[in-house]
Amino acid sequence: xxxxxxxxxxxxxxxxxxxxxxxxxxxxxxxxxxxxxxxxxxxxxxxxxxxxxxxxxxxxxxxxxxxxxxxxxxxxxxxxxxxxxxxxxxxxxxxxxxxxxxxxxxxxxxxxxxxxxxxxxxxxxxxxxxxxxxxxxxxxxxxxxxxxxxxxxxxxxxxxxxxxxxxxxxxxxxxxxxxxxxxxxxxxxxxxxxxxxxxxxxxxxxxxxxxxxxxxxxxxxxxxxxxxxxxxxxxxxxxxxxxxxxxxxxxxxxxxxxxxxxxxxxxxxxxxxxxxxxxxxxxxxxxxxxxxxxxxxxxxxxxxxxxxxxxxxxxxxxxxxxxxxxxxxxxxxxxxxxxxxxxxxxxxxxxxxxxxxxxxxxxxxxxxxxxxxxxxxxxxxxxxxxxxxxxxxxxxxxxxxxxxxxxxxxxxxxxxxxxxxxxxxxxxxxxxxxxxxxxxxxxxxxxxxxxxxx
Ligand code: UDP
Numbered sequence: 159x160x161x162x163x164x165x166x167x168x169x170x171x172x173x174x175x176x177x178x179x180x181x182x183x184x185x186x187x188x189x190x191x192x193x194x195x196x197x198x199x200x201x202x203x204x205x206x207x208x209x210x211x212x213x214x215x216x217x218x219x220x221x222x223x224x225x226x227x228x229x230x231x232x233x234x235x236x237x238x239x240x241x242x243x244x245x246x247x248x249x250x251x252x253x254x255x256x257x258x259x260x261x262x263x264x265x266x267x268x269x270x271x272x273x274x275x276x277x278x279x280x281x282x283x284x285x286x287x288x289x290x291x292x293x294x295x296x297x298x299x300x301x302x303x304x305x306x307x308x309x310x311x312x313x314x315x316x317x318x319x320x321x322x323x324x325x326x327x328x329x330x331x332x333x334x335x336x337x338x339x340x341x342x343x344x345x346x347x348x349x350x351x352x353x354x355x356x357x358x359x360x361x362x363x364x365x366x367x368x369x370x371x372x373x374x375x376x377x378x379x380x381x382x383x384x385x386x387x388x389x390x391x392x393x394x395x396x397x398x399x400x401x402x403x404x405x406x407x408x409x410x411x412x413x414x415x416x417x418x419x420x421x422x423x424x425x426x427x428x429x430x431x432x433x434x435x436x437x438x439x440x441x442x443x444x445x446x447x448x449x450x451x452x453x454x455x456x457x458x459x460x461x462x463x464x465x466x467x468x469x470x471x472x473x474x475x476x477x478x479x480x481x482x483x484x485x486x487x488x489x490x491x492x493x494x495x496x497x498x499x500x501x502x503x504x505x506x507x508x509x510x511x512x513x514x515x516x517x518x519x520x521x522x523x524x525x526x527x528x529x530x531x532x533x534x535x536x537x538x539x540x541x542x543x544x545x546x547x548x549x550x551x552x553x554x555x556x557x558x559x560x561x562x563x564x565x566x567x568x569x570x571x572x573x574x575x576x577x578x579x580x581x582x583x584x585x586x587x588x589x590x591x592x593x594x595x596x597x598x599x600x601x602x603x604x605x606x607x608x609x610x611x612x
Contacts, residue, residue, distance in 0.1 A: 411491060
């Protein structure tokens with residue numbers, strides 16, 4: 159009898175890492191693999207609270223993240239340090255316990271690429287090793303070049319910027335500001351250093367990975383995949399690929415907004431969402447609200463708990479009443495279903511990679527409002543490479559003003575070429591996951607390797 163592979167999957171403990179890894183695991187379950195998915199206790203509890211009963215095709219387990227319950231998981235320095243100290247030992251013990259109690263012993267570890275230590279552990283235990291990168295291949299290739307940036311004198315040996323305002327790895331890749339290199343997004347020098355050191359360390363660990371798979375598609379980043387053949391695109395990993403709903407949400411989805419979308423005209427709604435991390439200050443928040451109002455178009459806006467610095471959600475006076483008929487506010491949307499809705503006209507996004515690939519897969523034009531990490535780079539792809547969106551310009555106070563928002567909305571809706579290019583890209587991207595497409599072929603080879611039938 160053929161053995162049933164037993165996979166341990168471990169994400170970095172953030173929403174944008176958990177959802178796509180879970181998407182991947184659900185695909186693997188569909189192909190006959192057993193998956194044990196390891197969240198931190200903290201995230202596990204949130205996921206269990208937010209999920210519907212139908213969502214349990216994979217075995218969800220948890221380990222501590224090294225912080226006590228009350229500690230702030232947005233403090234990335236503390237979280238990352240605690241994680242590296244505590245989780246490796248816990249993961250090893252978990253694998254040991256599974257192997258003691260389950261006939262179906264663990265055969266493979268799929269770890270988020272940023273958890274290189276999990277790959278080291280898998281190697282030590284003699285297991286198959288897979289690194290999963292939930293973002294653009296372009297941003298991973300940038301991380302792979304950290305040592306080269308040091309050698310070329312672009313950054314110092316602690317990651318500090320030494321020269322060149324912008325860098326370009328490949329001819330067709332957009333230029334990137336050195337201030338946008340991921341560790342430089344943080345103001346705390348200790349955190350900068352920590353992230354930089356981890357990048358160097360991960361680059362070593364990932365050498366032990368037998369596969370490095372990406373939630374991306376060859377047609378979105380052709381030149382990157384051509385230059386880094388070890389990176390294998392298998393995306394987009396959308397729930398619709400397995401005819402289901404997304405799983406792994408930290409907040410409960412407000413599905414009522416889908417009924418509201420049903421009542422809106424075709425291609426009319428501006429969907430506004432900034433992912434799971436972005437925090438706005440009061441001035442930006444108020445300008446965004448007033449800008450949406452000024453557009454005179456229907457909008458669906460995700461205003462997550464904790465979205466604004468400080469307490470509460472200080473909408474401009476009278477905003478809620480004035481926009482009652484055209485605007486809908488939710489705390490967390492079923493985003494993939496929203497993006498697939500025919501009433502959507504465009505996606506005003508922070509350009510997190512999951513949002514980017516989800517919007518692209520639905521043929522939507524973008525308005526780009528990047529916040530940090532890989533988002534400015536993703537924005538460059540959206541606006542300059544694929545030409546399916548527009549960015550906003552900041553005023554002399556560094557704020558994106560209401561009039562700028564209105565103007566860009568009009569420009570995007572007024573020029574059909576954005577939509578035409580978005581629909582063309584959607585067609586190309588979706589054909590990659592159809593039978594015989596490049597992502598589909600890669601995924602099938604990957605599954606055969608996991609099963610030992612390649
Ligand atoms: N998301 C969602 N509902 C929302 C906002 C976001 O389901 O209201 C999902 C979205 O579909 C995506 C993930 O959360 O899969 C956010 O990931 P992304 O990489 O876009 O941003 P991050 O949260 O990492 O900044």
